[in-house]
Amino acid sequence: MASHIKASQFVSIFVIILALNLNFSSLLGQRQRDNFVYNGFIGSNLQLDGLAEIKPDGLLQLTNLTIQQTAHAYHPFVINFKNSSSFSTTFMFAIVSERANRNGHGFAFTISPSHIEGGSDAEYLGILNVTNNGSSxxxxxxVEVDTARSLEFGDRDNNHVGIDVNSLNSVETATAAYFNEKVGRNDSLHLxxxxxxxxxxxxDGVKKRIEVALAPIGVTRPRIPLLSTQLDLSLVFVDRTYVGFSASTGLLQSSQYILGWSFNIDxxxxxxxxxxxxxxxxRKEPKERHKQTIGLSVGMVMVVLITLLGGLYIVRRKSYDEIREDWEKEYGPQRFSYKDLYKATEGFKDKALLGSGGFGKVYRGTLLKSKVEVAIKRVSHESTQGMKEFIAEIASLGKLRHRNMVPLQGYCRRSGELLLVYDYMPNGSLDKYLFTNERLKLSWxxxxxxxxxxxxxxVYLHEEWEQVVLHRDVKASNVVLDADFNGRLGDFGLARLYQHGEIPQTTRVVGTLGYLAPELTRTGKATTMTDVFAFGAFMLEVACGRRPVEQQELPEKMILVDWVHDCWRKGSILETSDPSLGDDYVMEHMELVLKLGLLCSHPSPDARPSMRHVLHCLDGEAFLSEQALEGFPTDAASATTLVIGDGSSSVAASNASSPPQSCSVHTALSSGR
Structure with missing residues (x-):
C-alpha cells in the first residue's frame, strides 16, 4: 500500500513538473516573440512583400530604384498588447538616393492590426491611401522618416521625422536632427x-508619452529626444498587432536599407x-558611372547597338506597337502596356463601357496581376487636340495628390492611341445623380x-501645390463619387500650369457652355478666377438640380444664374432648390450655397471670392455678407460664353430671354468625358 501511494505521488509530482515546464516554455516562447533583436536579418524569417528583400549579407532592402511601388517587412510573430501598452524599439537605417539632392520618398516604422494592404505609393509611404487616410x-x-515634402499632409520639409496616428498628417514632426552633448544644441542630419x-x-503606457530620438552611427543615444509628446496609444492599439516597416517610391526613388532592429514590449x-x-x-557618383561607361569594350557597344536596333524593328512590327518620347521621362507616372489594358477590359468591349464624351470613351477594367479595378479613358482618334490634352493630364494629375481628386495610376500610348488609367470610382460621376436617373438620389x-x-x-490646385494649376473644366460630369460618396475632381485634360506669382499667358478659349467666365472672350486668359466662376455654376447646379443652361422649348428655356439671381432679388431664393429634395435640407446651408454660387458667378472677376474664402464659408469659418451680392448687375448676370469652331473666336449670349441660337457651336468636352 505504501509503495502504491509513493508511486501515485511520484506520478503527480512528475505531471506537475511537466505542466510547469510546458507553461514556462510557452511563456519563454511568447517572450522571445515580443522581445527580439536582429543584428542583420539572416535567418530572421521576416514577412516581406512588394520591393522588400533580404540581401545575402543580411541587409534588409525595403526599396530600390523601381518607380511608384511599395514595400513592407514585418516581424513574423504577432505582438500581444493586451497586458501592456508600452514598448521600446531601435533600428539602424540608411537611405541612398538615386542622385545627390534628388530624394525619393521615405519609410516608416509601423504598428498595425494586420499586414498593411492597399497602401499607396509615393507620399503615402505604403501605409494608407487617399480613401482611408485619417480614419480612426x-x-x-x-513613425515616418520622410525624405519628400508632401504639402497635402502639411510636411515641413523634405528631411523630417513625424509621429503618425491613423493618418499621414503627423501629430508631431521635426526636421531631422540630434542633440549634440558636446556643443549643447541640435545638429542637423541628412536622412x-x-x-x-x-x-x-x-x-510609456503609464505616462502616455512617446519619444523619438536620432543620432549618427557611433553616437550614443541623445539625452534630449527630437520628438516628445503626450499620446494615449491605448486608444489606437488593438490586442494583437504586427510591427515592421513600410516604404514606397514615387517618380523619384531611393534605396532604403535597415541594418538592424531591436524591439521590446516591456x-x-x-x-x-x-x-x-x-x-x-x-551611391555611384557621376564620375564612377562615367568611368564604367568608358570601360565598355567596342565589341560590347556594337552588340548592344545591334540588339537595340533589332529589338526596335521587331517592336514596331508587333500588334502592340507602343511609342515613347522624351517628355515621358519628365512626367513619368507608371506606364502600362497596351496588352495589359486590353486584357483588363476584355478587349474594350461595350459591356465594360462606363461612359463617353467629346474626347473618347471610359471603360471599367481589372488589372490581371494586381486584381485592382481601374477606369481607363481611351482618347478618341478623331480628337485633333487629343495629344495636347493627354500630355496636360499626365503632367498635372500624375504629380498631384489630394483626397478629393481622382488619382491617376498611369498611362499608355500605342500607335496614336492615348489611354489614361485611374482609380475606379464605384459610384460614377455626379451628373447622373443630378440629371439622368430619377432613381438615384443624393441627400443634401x-x-x-x-x-x-x-x-x-x-484650393490645393490654386494655392497649395508647387505650381498654380488651372483645371478649366469644373462641372458635375467631371466630379466622380467614391465608395463613400466623397466628391473627387477629375479629368485634367484641359489643365494648365504656371508658377506662383506669374501672369498666365493668353490661350485659346476652352471649356463647357455655362461654365465659362465672361472675361475669357475678351482676354483669352484663364485664371484662378475663371475656375471660381465655373465652381459657382457647379454650386448652383448641385443645389438646384438643373444645368447652367437648359435649352428647352419656350417659355421654359433659361439660364440658371439669371433665374437664381432674379429669385434672390425677389426674396425667394430658396424656391430655386432642387424639388427632389423636398424640405429635407438645412435652410441656412442651402441659402449659403445659392448665394455663394451667385457671388462666384459675378461677371467681374475682381468681385469673385477666392476658392479659399469659398471653402472657409462652406466650413463655417467665414461668413458671406448679403452686401456682397448688392453689386451683382441685373443686366450682366447671364454673360454665358460660347466657344465657336475650333476655339479661335467666341461670342457671348448676354440675356436669358434671347438664348444662343442654333449655330455651329463647339464647346470643348461639352458632353463630359
Missing part, C-alpha cells in the same frame, strides 16, 4: 545621405551590435459634403 478605424501607429543613422522610439530594447551589422552600398448632406470636397481640391 485604421488603428495604425507609425538620404547614405550614412547610417540610428533611431530610438519609446512609449522595458528597453536591446542594444544593436554595430560590429555584426551588414555594410550599406555606396451628401451634396454639401461634395461641394466642400471639390472646393478643397481647388
Amino acid at each position: 478605424s485604421n488603428h495604425i501607429f507609425a 538620404s545621405s547614405g550614412d547610417t543613422i540610428q533611431v530610438w522610439i519609446d512609449y 522595458g528597453k530594447a536591446q542594444k544593436l551590435d554595430v560590429t555584426r551589422l551588414p555594410p550599406v552600398p555606396r 448632406t451628401q451634396r454639401y459634403k461634395i461641394l466642400q470636397g471639390v472646393a478643397s481640391a481647388l
Whole structure:
C-alpha cells in the first residue's frame, strides 16, 4: 500500500513538473516573440512583400530604384498588447538616393492590426491611401522618416521625422536632427545621405508619452529626444498587432536599407551590435558611372547597338506597337502596356463601357496581376487636340495628390492611341445623380459634403501645390463619387500650369457652355478666377438640380444664374432648390450655397471670392455678407460664353430671354468625358 501511494505521488509530482515546464516554455516562447533583436536579418524569417528583400549579407532592402511601388517587412510573430501598452524599439537605417539632392520618398516604422494592404505609393509611404487616410478605424501607429515634402499632409520639409496616428498628417514632426552633448544644441542630419543613422522610439503606457530620438552611427543615444509628446496609444492599439516597416517610391526613388532592429514590449530594447551589422552600398557618383561607361569594350557597344536596333524593328512590327518620347521621362507616372489594358477590359468591349464624351470613351477594367479595378479613358482618334490634352493630364494629375481628386495610376500610348488609367470610382460621376436617373438620389448632406470636397481640391490646385494649376473644366460630369460618396475632381485634360506669382499667358478659349467666365472672350486668359466662376455654376447646379443652361422649348428655356439671381432679388431664393429634395435640407446651408454660387458667378472677376474664402464659408469659418451680392448687375448676370469652331473666336449670349441660337457651336468636352 505504501509503495502504491509513493508511486501515485511520484506520478503527480512528475505531471506537475511537466505542466510547469510546458507553461514556462510557452511563456519563454511568447517572450522571445515580443522581445527580439536582429543584428542583420539572416535567418530572421521576416514577412516581406512588394520591393522588400533580404540581401545575402543580411541587409534588409525595403526599396530600390523601381518607380511608384511599395514595400513592407514585418516581424513574423504577432505582438500581444493586451497586458501592456508600452514598448521600446531601435533600428539602424540608411537611405541612398538615386542622385545627390534628388530624394525619393521615405519609410516608416509601423504598428498595425494586420499586414498593411492597399497602401499607396509615393507620399503615402505604403501605409494608407487617399480613401482611408485619417480614419480612426485604421488603428495604425507609425513613425515616418520622410525624405519628400508632401504639402497635402502639411510636411515641413523634405528631411523630417513625424509621429503618425491613423493618418499621414503627423501629430508631431521635426526636421531631422540630434542633440549634440558636446556643443549643447541640435545638429542637423541628412536622412538620404547614405550614412547610417540610428533611431530610438519609446512609449510609456503609464505616462502616455512617446519619444523619438536620432543620432549618427557611433553616437550614443541623445539625452534630449527630437520628438516628445503626450499620446494615449491605448486608444489606437488593438490586442494583437504586427510591427515592421513600410516604404514606397514615387517618380523619384531611393534605396532604403535597415541594418538592424531591436524591439521590446516591456522595458528597453536591446542594444544593436554595430560590429555584426551588414555594410550599406555606396551611391555611384557621376564620375564612377562615367568611368564604367568608358570601360565598355567596342565589341560590347556594337552588340548592344545591334540588339537595340533589332529589338526596335521587331517592336514596331508587333500588334502592340507602343511609342515613347522624351517628355515621358519628365512626367513619368507608371506606364502600362497596351496588352495589359486590353486584357483588363476584355478587349474594350461595350459591356465594360462606363461612359463617353467629346474626347473618347471610359471603360471599367481589372488589372490581371494586381486584381485592382481601374477606369481607363481611351482618347478618341478623331480628337485633333487629343495629344495636347493627354500630355496636360499626365503632367498635372500624375504629380498631384489630394483626397478629393481622382488619382491617376498611369498611362499608355500605342500607335496614336492615348489611354489614361485611374482609380475606379464605384459610384460614377455626379451628373447622373443630378440629371439622368430619377432613381438615384443624393441627400443634401451628401451634396454639401461634395461641394466642400471639390472646393478643397481647388484650393490645393490654386494655392497649395508647387505650381498654380488651372483645371478649366469644373462641372458635375467631371466630379466622380467614391465608395463613400466623397466628391473627387477629375479629368485634367484641359489643365494648365504656371508658377506662383506669374501672369498666365493668353490661350485659346476652352471649356463647357455655362461654365465659362465672361472675361475669357475678351482676354483669352484663364485664371484662378475663371475656375471660381465655373465652381459657382457647379454650386448652383448641385443645389438646384438643373444645368447652367437648359435649352428647352419656350417659355421654359433659361439660364440658371439669371433665374437664381432674379429669385434672390425677389426674396425667394430658396424656391430655386432642387424639388427632389423636398424640405429635407438645412435652410441656412442651402441659402449659403445659392448665394455663394451667385457671388462666384459675378461677371467681374475682381468681385469673385477666392476658392479659399469659398471653402472657409462652406466650413463655417467665414461668413458671406448679403452686401456682397448688392453689386451683382441685373443686366450682366447671364454673360454665358460660347466657344465657336475650333476655339479661335467666341461670342457671348448676354440675356436669358434671347438664348444662343442654333449655330455651329463647339464647346470643348461639352458632353463630359
